[in-house]
Amino acid sequence: MATMTAPPPTATRTPGGAFLITNPTPASCFFPEDFTEEHRAIAKSTADFATNEIVPHSDAIEAKDFAITRSLIKKAAELGLTAADIPEEYGGLEMDKATSAIIAENISKQGSFSVAFSAHTGIGTLPLVWYGTEAQKAKYLPSIADGSMVGAYALSESSSGSDAVNASTRAVLSEDGSTYTLNGEKMWITNGGFADLYTIFAKCLVTEGKDAGKERLTAFLVERGTPGFTSGKEEHKLGIRGSSTTPLILSDCKIPASNLLGEVGKGHHIAFNILNVGRYKLGNAAVGGAKGAFLNGLKYSKERKAFGKAICEFGLIQEKLANMATGIFVGEAMCYRTVGLIDQALEGVDKNNTTEIQKRIEEYAVECSMVKVWTSEMLDMVVDESLQIFAGYGYVEEYPAERAYRDARINRIFEGTNEINRLIITGWLMKSAMSGKLALMPAIKSIMDEVMSGPGEKEEREGALAAEYNLLAAAKKLTLFVAGSATQKYMQKIADEQEVMGALADMIIAVYTMESAILRAEKIGTSDSSIPTAMARLYAARAIETIEKSARMVIAAVAEGDMARTQFAILRRLARHDPADTIALRRQIAAHVIRAGKYAL
Ligand SMILES: Cc1cc2nc3c(=O)[nH]c(=O)nc-3n(C[C@H](O)[C@H](O)[C@H](O)COP(=O)(O)OP(=O)(O)OC[C@H]3O[C@@H](n4cnc5c(N)ncnc54)[C@H](O)[C@@H]3O)c2cc1C
Numbered sequence: 001m002a003t004m005t006a007p008p009p010t011a012t013r014t015p016g017g018a019f020l021i022t023n024p025t026p027a028s029c030f031f032p033e034d035f036t037e038e039h040r041a042i043a044k045s046t047a048d049f050a051t052n053e054i055v056p057h058s059d060a061i062e063a064k065d066f067a068i069t070r071s072l073i074k075k076a077a078e079l080g081l082t083a084a085d086i087p088e089e090y091g092g093l094e095m096d097k098a099t100s101a102i103i104a105e106n107i108s109k110q111g112s113f114s115v116a117f118s119a120h121t122g123i124g125t126l127p128l129v130w131y132g133t134e135a136q137k138a139k140y141l142p143s144i145a146d147g148s149m150v151g152a153y154a155l156s157e158s159s160s161g162s163d164a165v166n167a168s169t170r171a172v173l174s175e176d177g178s179t180y181t182l183n184g185e186k187m188w189i190t191n192g193g194f195a196d197l198y199t200i201f202a203k204c205l206v207t208e209g210k211d212a213g214k215e216r217l218t219a220f221l222v223e224r225g226t227p228g229f230t231s232g233k234e235e236h237k238l239g240i241r242g243s244s245t246t247p248l249i250l251s252d253c254k255i256p257a258s259n260l261l262g263e264v265g266k267g268h269h270i271a272f273n274i275l276n277v278g279r280y281k282l283g284n285a286a287v288g289g290a291k292g293a294f295l296n297g298l299k300y301s302k303e304r305k306a307f308g309k310a311i312c313e314f315g316l317i318q319e320k321l322a323n324m325a326t327g328i329f330v331g332e333a334m335c336y337r338t339v340g341l342i343d344q345a346l347e348g349v350d351k352n353n354t355t356e357i358q359k360r361i362e363e364y365a366v367e368c369s370m371v372k373v374w375t376s377e378m379l380d381m382v383v384d385e386s387l388q389i390f391a392g393y394g395y396v397e398e399y400p401a402e403r404a405y406r407d408a409r410i411n412r413i414f415e416g417t418n419e420i421n422r423l424i425i426t427g428w429l430m431k432s433a434m435s436g437k438l439a440l441m442p443a444i445k446s447i448m449d450e451v452m453s454g455p456g457e458k459e460e461r462e463g464a465l466a467a468e469y470n471l472l473a474a475a476k477k478l479t480l481f482v483a484g485s486a487t488q489k490y491m492q493k494i495a496d497e498q499e500v501m502g503a504l505a506d507m508i509i510a511v512y513t514m515e516s517a518i519l520r521a522e523k524i525g526t527s528d529s530s531i532p533t534a535m536a537r538l539y540a541a542r543a544i545e546t547i548e549k550s551a552r553m554v555i556a557a558v559a560e561g562d563m564a565r566t567q568f569a570i571l572r573r574l575a576r577h578d579p580a581d582t583i584a585l586r587r588q589i590a591a592h593v594i595r596a597g598k599y600a601l
Helices: 037-062 066-078 097-106 111-121 126-131 134-145 267-303 315-346 354-362 365-395 400-412 418-435 440-452 466-496 498-524 531-558 561-575 582-596
Strands: 151-154 170-173 179-190 197-205 215-223 229-231 245-256
Touching: 037 066, 037 097, 037 111, 066 111, 097 111, 097 267, 097 315, 111 151, 111 179, 111 267, 111 400, 126 134, 126 197, 126 215, 126 267, 126 354, 151 179, 170 215, 179 197, 179 215, 197 245, 197 267, 215 245, 215 267, 267 315, 267 354, 267 365, 267 400, 267 582, 315 354, 315 365, 315 498, 315 531, 315 582, 365 400, 365 418, 365 498, 418 440, 418 466, 418 498, 440 466, 440 561, 466 498, 466 531, 466 561, 498 531, 531 561, 531 582
Parallel strands: 151 197, 170 197
Antiparallel strands: 170 179, 179 245, 197 215, 229 245
16 A cells, blocks of 8 residues: 555645535536547447346346356456456556446446446455455455456445444454454345355454554455355345345354454444445446436337327427436436546546545545435436336336336435435535535635625626526525525534435535536537537526525524525525526427437437
């Protein structure tokens, strides 16, 4: 973990959470339009692999034929798809983070396989890459990279999921210091039934430092086949039925002391830092899943006739198609913008300096959580609307909409539930504001002064998205204003006001997604006839509604009497706008995708 070169100074990159107080330009953001030739080639080869190799085995995968899943992971490895995040000296390809995000999106044509693959390449691999000793990496990473070993990550237990640091599993070091003995039971472990190498978290006695004498979460590497280790029965799940989800039973399971991963008592760093990557990649996988469900729904809507017409000719079906396509457009924009920020932050950081790498990624914890929450909910909307387009046929197993609907649901639960991620979003920003790490407090103060002193001058903009830029400026002001108002009322105790924290998170996410959509449309090129422009307009109209609704809820909770009336007046003033003709926008978008027969910009 030696630092070979000095990392670039913070000033050269956009800090996490800064979008609320800065005005990024299209040029400063990474979107799919910025993919290099290499990115496009990887996207295509991954998508071809998923279509030609994975999807034909869908029935076997769903029947839990894990030999097929393993052989497909191995085949994916032959194409280099499992090695993007692994250093070259251990058989990896050491690509930028955008590449592994592109792989995550394009492999996601079969939900169960996608989950198995992500668990292997993400949470099953990264703890070792980031925290492994040279010897551990040399022993395991080449086999992880070439797919001959499959990885898994075991944090959750029956009584500690969200509250993972409260694990009951214990690890005890032998008196001679040669072995750890693990006892306990893990639950819901992806790839549990067939993985070869497990990163297992257990409480272990800390003997040095400030936590000496306390039991703290610690990570260990456990190989399948170790005496005392067994994986339990497969869970029968609502969706992703072809992925393996099992408990792990550790009964006097002895592992060499050299299988300690990282330091005793520092397991929570490993557990949570890895989840940031899991979260942004989940976003890419959700976008990939949404594209599949959209395509199925679109195709069916062109084939199915009712009242003598293809159902895609009906306005209410077109409304769905437009909402789905716009969801995908915004999802892509926010996912790649986020991974672009991370790649930018990692520029110049030595690839062996894993401590600095994690620190840099952790700076974007808010963006990672926003991606996780928004894309998982967008995916649920898309699979639901796709099923509704199929209607009766959507409800039966023979048609693809039914499985997509079931498979999508897990995304709001794992990698931190959406409730936990909403709390992280607001909590992280509040903490950064209070500590001065992010200049949110001065920004909040200046907005409070500005809005309290009456209507100011509105910046006049020009161009096809002028109204949306105005909405975005208002959305930022409103979010900061409402956050300021809530902070004034609750101070440090705001974390106890979960509904307020959740509403603020929704406002923050709406700002980020709205901005991502507008900047991406601008980058592609705006005009009244441009589809990205229409999508950005449609989405901005929806995002400002979310912001207004959440703002109203928070103000009603934090202010009373004259103060409430003043704050509601400010809300009305800031949010005032001429509503966009969303019916026309949806028709325009739907006509385009129906003509193209796919999601195409
Ligand atoms: C198919 C599948 C695969 C999985 N794969 C893995 C894996 O590979 N490795 C692994 O370690 N785990 C895995 N998990 C576990 C998953 O991460 C947990 O289910 C998840 O973290 C939630 O924990 P829980 O189920 O115990 O819910 P709980 O923590 O009991 O939460 C129950 C509800 O309460 C809410 N809640 C909890 N705490 C709070 C709070 N403080 N404030 C507000 N609301 C709260 C939650 O949001 C949720 O709605 C998997 C789960 C499933 C279903």
